[in-house]
Amino acid sequence: xxxxxxxxxxxxxxxxxxxxxxxxxxxxxxxxxxxxxxxxxxxxxxxxxxxxxxxxxxxxxxxxxxxxxxxxxxxxxxxxxxxxxxxxxxxxxxxxxxxxxxxxxxxxxxxxxxxxxxxxxxxxxxxxxxxxxxxxxxxxxxxxxxxxxxxxxxxxxxxxxxxxxxxxxxxxxxxxxxxxxxxxxxxxxxxxxxxxxxxxxxxxxxxxxxxxxxxxxxxxxxxxxxxxxxxxxxxxxxxxxxxxxxxxxxxxxxxxxxxxxxxxxxxxxxxxxxxxxxxxxxxxxxxxxxxxxxxxxxxxxxxxxxxxxxxxxxxxxxxxxxxxxxxxxxxxxxxxxxxxxxxxxxxx
Amino acid sequence: xxxxxxxxxxxxxxxxxxxxxxxxxxxxxxxxxxxxxxxxxxxxxxxxxxxxxxxxxxxxxxxxxxxxxxxxxxxxxxxxxxxxxxxxxxxxxxxxxxxxxxxxxxxxxxxxxxxxxxxxxxxxxxxxxxxxxxxxxxxxxxxxxxxxxxxxxxxxxxxxxxxxxxxxxxxxxxxxxxxxxxxxxxxxxxxxxxxxxxxxxxxxxxxxxxxxxxxxxxxxxxxxxxxxxxxxxxxxxxxxxxxxxxxxxxxxxxxxxxxxxxxxxxxxxxxxxxxxxxxxxxxxxxxxxxxxxxxxxxxxxxxxxxxxxxxxxxxxxxxxxxxxxxxxxxxxxxxxxxxxxxxxxxxxxxxxxxxxxxxxxxxxxxxxxxxxxxxxxxxxxxxxxxxxxxxxxxxxxxxxxxxxxxxxxxxxxxxxxxxxxxxxxxxxxxxxxxxxxxxxxxxxxxxxxxxxxxxxxxxxxxxxxxxxxxxxxxxxxxxxxxxxxxxxxxxxxxxxxxxxxxxxxxxxxxxxxxxxxxxxxxxxxxxxxxxxxxxxxxxxxxxxxxxxxxxxxxxxxxxxxxxxxxxxxxxxxxxxxxxxxxxxxxxxxxxxxxxxxxxxxxxxxxxxxxxxxxxxxxxxxxxxxxxxxxxxxxxxxxxx
Numbered sequence: 001x002x003x004x005x006x007x008x009x010x011x012x013x014x015x016x017x018x019x020x021x022x023x024x025x026x027x028x029x030x031x032x033x034x035x036x037x038x039x040x041x042x043x044x045x046x047x048x049x050x051x052x053x054x055x056x057x058x059x060x061x062x063x064x065x066x067x068x069x070x071x072x073x074x075x076x077x078x079x080x081x082x083x084x085x086x087x088x089x090x091x092x093x094x095x096x097x098x099x100x101x102x103x104x105x106x107x108x109x110x111x112x113x114x115x116x117x118x119x120x121x122x123x124x125x126x127x128x129x130x131x132x133x134x135x136x137x138x139x140x141x142x143x144x145x146x147x148x149x150x151x152x153x154x155x156x157x158x159x160x161x162x163x164x165x166x167x168x169x170x171x172x173x174x175x176x177x178x179x180x181x182x183x184x185x186x187x188x189x190x191x192x193x194x195x196x197x198x199x200x201x202x203x204x205x206x207x208x209x210x211x212x213x214x215x216x217x218x219x220x221x222x223x224x225x226x227x228x229x230x231x232x233x234x235x236x237x238x239x240x241x242x243x244x245x246x247x248x249x250x251x252x253x254x255x256x257x258x259x260x261x262x263x264x265x266x267x268x269x270x271x272x273x274x275x276x277x278x279x280x281x282x283x284x285x286x287x288x289x290x291x292x293x294x295x296x297x298x299x300x301x302x303x304x305x306x307x308x309x310x311x312x313x314x315x316x317x318x319x320x321x322x323x324x325x326x327x328x329x330x331x332x333x334x335x336x337x338x339x340x341x342x343x344x345x346x347x348x
Numbered sequence: 349x350x351x352x353x354x355x356x357x358x359x360x361x362x363x364x365x366x367x368x369x370x371x372x373x374x375x376x377x378x379x380x381x382x383x384x385x386x387x388x389x390x391x392x393x394x395x396x397x398x399x400x401x402x403x404x405x406x407x408x409x410x411x412x413x414x415x416x417x418x419x420x421x422x423x424x425x426x427x428x429x430x431x432x433x434x435x436x437x438x439x440x441x442x443x444x445x446x447x448x449x450x451x452x453x454x455x456x457x458x459x460x461x462x463x464x465x466x467x468x469x470x471x472x473x474x475x476x477x478x479x480x481x482x483x484x485x486x487x488x489x490x491x492x493x494x495x496x497x498x499x500x501x502x503x504x505x506x507x508x509x510x511x512x513x514x515x516x517x518x519x520x521x522x523x524x525x526x527x528x529x530x531x532x533x534x535x536x537x538x539x540x541x542x543x544x545x546x547x548x549x550x551x552x553x554x555x556x557x558x559x560x561x562x563x564x565x566x567x568x569x570x571x572x573x574x575x576x577x578x579x580x581x582x583x584x585x586x587x588x589x590x591x592x593x594x595x596x597x598x599x600x601x602x603x604x605x606x607x608x609x610x611x612x613x614x615x616x617x618x619x620x621x622x623x624x625x626x627x628x629x630x631x632x633x634x635x636x637x638x639x640x641x642x643x644x645x646x647x648x649x650x651x652x653x654x655x656x657x658x659x660x661x662x663x664x665x666x667x668x669x670x671x672x673x674x675x676x677x678x679x680x681x682x683x684x685x686x687x688x689x690x691x692x693x694x695x696x697x698x699x700x701x702x703x704x705x706x707x708x709x710x711x712x713x714x715x716x717x718x719x720x721x722x723x724x725x726x727x728x729x730x731x732x733x734x735x736x737x738x739x740x741x742x743x744x745x746x747x748x749x750x751x752x753x754x755x756x757x758x759x760x761x762x763x764x765x766x767x768x769x770x771x772x773x774x775x776x777x778x779x780x781x782x783x784x785x786x787x788x789x790x791x792x793x794x795x796x797x798x799x800x801x802x803x804x805x806x807x808x809x810x811x812x813x814x815x816x817x818x819x820x821x822x823x824x825x826x827x828x829x830x831x832x833x834x835x836x837x838x839x840x841x842x843x844x845x846x847x848x849x850x851x852x853x854x855x856x857x858x859x860x861x862x863x864x865x866x867x868x869x870x871x872x873x874x875x876x877x878x879x880x881x882x883x884x885x886x887x888x889x890x891x892x893x894x895x896x897x898x899x900x901x902x903x904x905x906x907x908x909x910x911x912x913x914x915x916x917x918x919x920x921x922x923x924x925x926x927x928x929x930x931x932x933x934x935x936x937x938x939x940x941x942x943x944x945x946x947x948x949x950x951x952x953x954x955x956x957x958x959x960x961x962x963x964x965x966x967x968x969x970x971x972x973x974x975x976x977x978x979x980x981x982x983x984x985x986x987x988x
């Protein structure tokens with residue numbers, strides 16, 4: 001095990017144990033330490049004693065803290081008691097109060113509508129930062145951890161920095177937390193991002209499957225051909241019925257093997273939301289009056305003080321964010337260029 | 349017992365878990381592989397204003413990602429496994445290059461079983477496998493089960509020899525099954541075994557699947573499995589087509605068709621001599637790993653064995669004669685005892701109660717009792733197979749162990765009473781005398797003395813104390829600290845260590861080079877394990893083994909077979925297993941021995957049966973040696 005990994009495990013284990021009420025004296029990651037364990041921890045780690053040695057390879061009654069064995073398993077059990085949703089706020093952000101008209105004009109384009117600023121204001125919205133553990137299991141296995149943030153106000157993907165690293169992050173534990181409104185959207189995005197990031201892995205699986213299919217087909221085709229051939233040193237032609245039966249058997253076996261192969265390569269992808277951080281941020285808002293033909297509707301855009309630019313508007317069809325926004329004729333709903341083009345082509 | 353294994357089952361990211369959660373729209377890869385998505389539920393409403401618990405969750409999953417194949421998970425938390433560099437290298441290679449389908453063809457004694465078990469553990473820990481089927485020769489079932497549990501903390505279900513194992517549900521519901529290949533291919537079970545899907549199948553002594561016309565080959569071929577490990581030290585026994593057949597099990601079509609293979613690689617007129625060696629070698633290198641002794645520098649010093657026959661006299665001699673007659677009277681007719689596998693095929697575990705367990709000497713009084721009255725006419729039911737075996741083994745161990753076992757098993761029988769009293773009255777046996785002589789001659793050399801029964805160990809403690817020998821005891825009954833102290837004292841101070849069957853496993857005892865088998869297990873693999881405690885890597889001196897047995901006992905006959913016929917103690921570690929695996933009928937050796945006793949009417953009869961078994965052993969050895977020579981010539985040292 002490399003030293004940084006060992007240190008990482010040490011830090012994780014020490015913090016976790018202490019949070020669960022243990023008293024840990026384990027200063028050096030490479031050596032053994034001791035820990036006084038409360039009942040809950042001792043039970044999860046399946047040790048009888050309450051004072052135990054801890055270390056990368058603790059012996060006897062000790063806790064072996066390493067990536068093998070069952071450390072991650074019982075640590076996972078202990079972690080179940082730790083909250084996975086964080087409620088925070090960002091205060092005292094420098095809010096850009098100068099005229100946002102110029103920024104608005106620079107950020108958005110409205111190809112088919114007339115847009116005017118209706119009024120400016122200020123509100124607080126939540127950004128939901130999701131961490132997903134994503135895994136694909138096929139003939140091989142592939143895993144990743146992914147983080148992305150969504151605006152809870154519009155559901156659009158927003159590229160904000162990791163909130164846990166933000167300066168000025170304030171706890172808001174007292175705040176009443178409702179169920180996260182962005183879960184479904186987050187899962188959709190995590191799925192799409194997983195497909196993109198695992199592209200190399202999937203290509204490898206494709207190539208291996210093709211190669212294995214070809215090998216099987218070549219083999220069974222050859223077996224089938226051989227069945228019809230005259231045996232060396234035999235003058236009589238092969239019995240056609242026997243040949244046909246053999247060929248049928250070979251064909252069946254090939255189908256079975258191909259089926260097994262497909263099963264072996266089928267991919268099971270799992271998306272596991274690991275942590276959600278809900279960060280409430282005070283933001284300047286701009287209400288826009290949008291005129292499309294005879295119709296009119298008010299839409300709100302949010303100035304993102306963390307990125308110092310506007311968040312995109314959410315496409316009413318696909319939910320993706322867009323800065324070039326096309327509006328529908330009847331109800332003046334925003335569409336991203338892709339959805340607008342697709343509607344246009346359907347109409348044609 | 350299952351705590352650790354259960355944990356393995358529940359590791360996050362395993363196949364099991366991938367089946368839960370909300371189903372999302374599926375997708376397909378370019379080649380059409382279906383991708384089934386599942387999302388686990390969102391975090392619960394319980395929230396925090398602290399960053400630390402959230403960071404802990406993130407660190408936890410980061411640690412999961414760190415577990416790539418560079419770092420083997422299987423190596424930690426093992427008990428008593430010597431991790432040899434070539435084994436670790438093999439595990440890495442199979443994980444990275446072979447993608448779970450490999451022919452492990454290490455030379456005998458280099459630890460193919462350990463490699464396979466390490467790989468198995470790695471696959472389980474990583475969630476790459478959940479349902480595992482291990483197929484081995486009957487003779488090795490108990491050894492596999494014992495090693496899987498004691499060294500790798502993996503519990504496997506061994507199918508009972510009842511109708512239960514003919515039902516598909518048994519094979520569907522048990523995620524980890526260990527069984528004999530000959531049992532699995534049985535007419536009533538083969539369909540059930542092949543219908544169940546397996547993530548990983550391990551076949552030990554896979555050369556028994558060399559012929560595609562056999563049920564063995566066809567069973568393996570028909571199994572639904574993702575990964576397959578074939579283990580054999582002798583992949584080619586008679587001709588190259590056997591290798592072709594094995595590799596076709598692994599990867600059908602990898603060596604093309606049989607005709608193609610013959611045309612390209614088999615020299616006409618000599619099916620043992622390959623053509624296009626280079627091309628064949630490069631092909632084999634993709635599916636086969638073969639470590640050789642010379643390359644991994646695992647040549648051990650010689651070992652010498654001597655059998656010391658102790659001639660019983662007085663009460664002791666009378667006791668053995670009376671006991672034999674008594675047990676023959678109390679045995680059930682053969683059909684009622686239940687044939688060869690009346691107790692399932694848990695092997696020696698079913699016959700021997702090891703000294704380390706609490707049940708030592710307390711044979712299962714309720715097992716396999718026939719309702720018929722004993723032929724002896726005492727009105728008591730006949731003794732079951734396990735009870736008889738325990739009594740015979742105890743008799744071979746020591747009079748004290750016999751007295752205790754008789755008391756437990758047949759204490760209620762008035763006919764047994766005189767035997768118990770006689771056994772108790774014997775203070776010193778002929779074996780005791782010979783042991784004392786031996787220890788006096790050892791002149792300070794470190795001597796390891798093995799005994800199976802706890803009662804025997806207790807007697808030896810008293811004997812050595814009386815004789816003024818300094819000794820320590822190492823058995824399952826000692827605490828971990830006690831065991832450490834015993835090994836340290838044996839290394840630094842005292843010349844003798846008394847050891848139970850489980851004693852010393854995985855410990856470095858190579859500073860000793862003399863071993864005394866005070867009694868003898870009937871299973872040669874167990875004898876081999878005893879010898880392996882000191883005849884292992886790190887041993888620099890020749891090893892001396894002394895086998896004590898009472899003249900005329902079953903143990904003396906077994907020793908005669910193993911020593912005279914196959915010269916077991918001169919074989920390389922592991923070769924005994926290969927030879928026993930070749931025994932016709934594929935039964936466990938100890939079961940064979942017990943059956944010989946059970947079927948015999950008197951000593952003459954028994955001797956004839958042992959002669960016959962000896963011939964079978966010789967045949968099995970010859971078969972093994974032929975294959976070994978051929979494989980050495982074929983593969984050399986080119987597949988490491």
